[in-house]
Amino acid sequence: MANFLLGRLLQSLVLLLIVSIIGFAVLHLAPGGPLSQFALVPGLSKEDLARIAHEMGLDRPLPVQYWEWLTRLVGGDWGRSYRDNQPVLAVIAGRLPATLELMGAAILISVFVGIWIGVMGAIRSYSLFDMLATVGAMVALSIPTFWFGLIVIYAFSVNLGWLPPGNRMTVGGDGSFLDYLHHLIAPALVLALVEVAIWSRYMRASMLDVINQDFIRTARAKGLPERTVLWHHALRNALLPMIALAGVEIPTLLGGALVTETVFTWPGMGRLLLDSLGYRDYPVIMGILMFSALLALLGNLLADIFAATADPRIRLT
């Protein structure tokens, strides 16, 4: 177990290094590179810019610059937003709760609904339910999330008036839990749509694989009721690969959250990225890019560790 952990940790660190190189490359892709944050400041002459470039070390060789940038990053200095001069990490931290709330709600929905649909589809494979679920999942994967959001707003906010068309809470409202929940329903459902489709597909395949295994026949031969056979014996095994899926799905979910946030004016990281793009706030943009990759890596690592602890077979190897 300790070896396994160490190996996975090392692997993640290597990935993190490559991720940082990609991030550094994208940063230098920006018109004017890291210097561009000063390009919009009025009253700076060419000489001033050259001086700043020298002070920032931009005239030094790229590997040296990369090293400096990386050490600053590791040290927690992610730069300052040039919009309000706040530290980038603080800006991101301010928006993180809203995004995590949205993602958490969507994960909850997609895990439960997706697993249920997948299991039912596997038990009754090739039934009408299974076929509808299969086609439904493929269509759900084809609907642009932002457009689905618009349609939901049109139907439930504009026409029916049941749900608020956006925001995390009523402006000037009492900020009660119910108010938050009311605002959360539509964006969480919209974000969950794609994830439900993905989870149900994987779950169906995994469950089908498991219910054809010998030990399921053994469980039936013991005379156990079908309910116990499926939900106690089959599901535990079928869920094991799903834990890894949860880790792999984090970038997709984060991307989906960004899309959903833009449509529902949800004050999370996605919204922050879009605002920063509009302001050309490169330090924040870079920060979000690196932070999202970090989140994905962390999620993957946690999923692997969790999967290892959930599977008794991995413990001894």
Add this chain to the structure above:
Amino acid sequence: MTTAAALAPLERDLATTGNRAWRRFRRHRLALFGIVAIVLMVLASIVGPWLIPFDQLKIDIRHRFAPPPWGGHLFGTDQLGRDLLVRLLMAGRISLAIGFLAMIVSTAFGTLVGITAGYYGGAIRIVLMRFVDAMLCFPSIFLLLILAAFIQPSVTTITLIIAATSWMEVARVVEAQVRSLRERDFILAAEMIGAPGRYVMFRELLPNAIGPIVVAATLTVARAVLMEAYVSFLGYGIQAPMASWGNMLNNAQQYLGSAPWLAIFPGLMITLSVASFNFVGDGLRDALDARFDVK
């Protein structure tokens, strides 16, 4: 000559596999639906605008927000009084072209990376596949938007940016396939008679990995159409007055209450085209997947 003789049975195998694959593919009704829908959409986008008596750019302020099917505007008009149907078809040209082009670029690049990693193995494989893993850590939409914001948008740059963020799946699929093929007898035979690496890679390995590549490529079109729509919807993609399904939705949000058709039709077109490519990709996967031969 020796290789040709050695490969003859394999080619016969491939021919019968192809036949069976086609039969199974035809059985897959959704895939057939997808193909028909794609052909119709492509044809309509190419030919359609000539058959409709409205110009896509003609602004007609008196007939703004005409609901469908008012006065021959089958799908209504937009906030500038332009015919929505002809704009949808013109946008289809752009959106589908970007989808296909991005697929070609990303599939070519992904295949190259995958085949190189799978064939050479060792350090080359580790470096390349770790790079793929790292790229997959970023939510592709984040990368896409940031690149689009940095780079002056045009059909070419948008296509390249989408390709740059969608080649990883293909690379993974090809690498896995090549790695498993590499140990098979006919590749060893080719190497033993001294065929050069490039020859083995492109003449022997590539044709045998073509099934998974085709499936991944089809699904990449679907993905690329979605990506383009989203980037353009946010204003970082295709710029007005050129129409794409995404940027047509750009303004639709503010007119949701009064002119919902502006949001509904472009979204339906995106969904229809993406679903069609997904259906075809799924059908191809069933058809080409050897595991289904058992039963």
Add this chain to the structure above:
Amino acid sequence: MKSENVLEVENLSVTFATERGPLQAVRDVSFTLHAGETLALVGESGSGKSVTSLAIMRLTPPAPLVALGGSVLFTGADGGKRDLVTLDPDAMRAVRGNEISMIFQEPMTSLNPVHRIGDQIAEAITFHEHISARAALDRAAGLLDKVGIPDARRRLSAYPHHLSGGMRQRVMIAMALACNPRVLIADEPTTALDVTVQAQILELMKELQQATGMAVIFVTHNLGVVAEIADRVMVMYSGAIVEKGGVVPLMTRPLMPYTQGLLHSVPRLDPEALGLSPLEAIPGSVPDPFRLPPGCTFAPRCRHREPACEAALPTLEAANGNHDVRCRRWRRLAEARA
């Protein structure tokens, strides 16, 4: 000899619905199983022997995928007779793992990898006998001890991957014996094991049978195992019984050419002593179940066939005493050999 019948199988047939149409895997199988005896069910793969045993347990896929015909009369511990083919699912579940239990060929995959073996044994006990989980675990420890697993109590909390194949098969046997069944169906329980382990498991099964008095249906393709363990033998070919009888007459004087062929293909050290020619395989292969020959299904591979063999399927007729054979020429062949 007291011969109470625990199982009376009458005209059992099993038909699978497949893409190519209905496939009859078991045709018109009838036999009885006496209390405490061991009946070996022998045949090549695809002969229908495993399907027969699964059908008795009603573990074949449900209708419409599979249709069962005929009847399987089971006499319970209370003396009541029930037809397992038509028994309602809940009542069938009460029989399974309780009065009739089964062990399988692949000990490596037949145990659930994510549950402790103690729980896997105990859950059958708690389900059938409604005793506390603690009491069930106690009994599981006793069972593990009985099947020769050392340090049984500690092994309760082991996972299947901690155990070797032979140990896992012992666990499977413990699980099957948990509720003192009247019938144990063993579907090739030793096939996947090493030869030495095979012998140990066979020895264990014999011991346990003597101790508990349960009847055993032993499904196998290994005639060496049959000679060692069986009281009676039933040979299947293409889904039908082709010969059945006591183990000694059947194995020393087989009447059906197919059984003779099977015995010939067993490697042995003293072929002459038994009047057999050295190892020889049966020519040809098992017929395509979708295109069974109209007559005797073995006729195409039989070197004693005559035109009449290929015209109609012979009936299973009593040769002498309890020895039945499905061959129109058995009498002539027996005379010729004598």
